[in-house]
Amino acid sequence: MGKFDSARREILKNAGLAGVGALASGFLLNSAAKAAGNIKTPPQTEGPFYPILNQLDKDADMTRVKGHAEFADGQRILLNGVLLDADTREPIAGAMVEFWQACASGKYDHPNDSNTAPLDPHFQYWAQVITNNSGQFRVLSIKPGAYPASEGWDRPPHIHVKVHKVGYPSLTTQLYFKGDPLNEKDLILKKISPAERHLVVVDFAESPEVARGTLEGAWSIYIGKFLASGGRSTVSGRMLSTPEIE
Ligand SMILES: [Fe+2]
Numbered sequence: 001m002g003k004f005d006s007a008r009r010e011i012l013k014n015a016g017l018a019g020v021g022a023l024a025s026g027f028l029l030n031s032a033a034k035a036a037g038n039i040k041t042p043p044q045t046e047g048p049f050y051p052i053l054n055q056l057d058k059d060a061d062m063t064r065v066k067g068h069a070e071f072a073d074g075q076r077i078l079l080n081g082v083l084l085d086a087d088t089r090e091p092i093a094g095a096m097v098e099f100w101q102a103c104a105s106g107k108y109d110h111p112n113d114s115n116t117a118p119l120d121p122h123f124q125y126w127a128q129v130i131t132n133n134s135g136q137f138r139v140l141s142i143k144p145g146a147y148p149a150s151e152g153w154d155r156p157p158h159i160h161v162k163v164h165k166v167g168y169p170s171l172t173t174q175l176y177f178k179g180d181p182l183n184e185k186d187l188i189l190k191k192i193s194p195a196e197r198h199l200v201v202v203d204f205a206e207s208p209e210v211a212r213g214t215l216e217g218a219w220s221i222y223i224g225k226f227l228a229s230g231g232r233s234t235v236s237g238r239m240l241s242t243p244e245i246e
Pocket of ligand 1: 047155160
């Protein structure tokens with residue numbers, strides 16, 4: 001069994017998301033501490049490709065579809081995440097975090113995606129995970145391809161994310177890859193102030209903790225509770241008015 005198979009087995013074992021390693025946990029806690037202050041993860045547009053066709057396999061391993069012998073194409077990535085209350089900095093357990101994204105060619109598994117790039121039949125496209133008692137989650141995926149949004153504008157690789165937890169407004173945002181040259185010109189990422197962009201940009205790098213060839217990254221998500229008695233939502237940032245391009 002190869003190293004990647006081992007990593008995958010580990011992910012599946014932790015499908016309940018109760019097993020993020022001590023090293024990763026320390027990294028996440030450090031990230032959380034660094035970001036201490038009045039910080040919330042900024043929202044981003046949902047885009048037009050939120051899944052509308054149900055699929056049976058929505059587990060934390062997006063690199064393989066249940067029943068398929070082959071793996072998805074592309075650069076494998078392992079995302080170690082933690083969901084935190086923006087005000088108390090306490091971990092939020094039992095939240096659902098959804099991920100949907102294009103495959104390595106930049107194509108979504110959605111009937112309205114007119115991109116002519118090929119679909120990867122072995123990529124899962126959509127995942128739903130539940131945070132563990134420490135607010136942690138883990139997803140194994142591939143780096144999505146860039147794709148054209150309009151004349152002169154290619155969207156950088158990104159992963160769409162939605163967070164659902166009773167007591168909190170849902171957060172819809174997008175995760176980006178640190179160092180990607182398309183980030184600087186992206187009209188959607190630029191809606192977030194330069195000072196806050198680091199909250200949605202993740203540094204994926206080689207790690208001794210994961211199989212060779214898989215890049216690992218850590219991400220802390222901060223969400224604010226509903227305010228009591230008619231207060232407005234505490235989700236940070238303005239709602240974005242960008243047309244539903246992506
Ligand atoms: Fe997108």
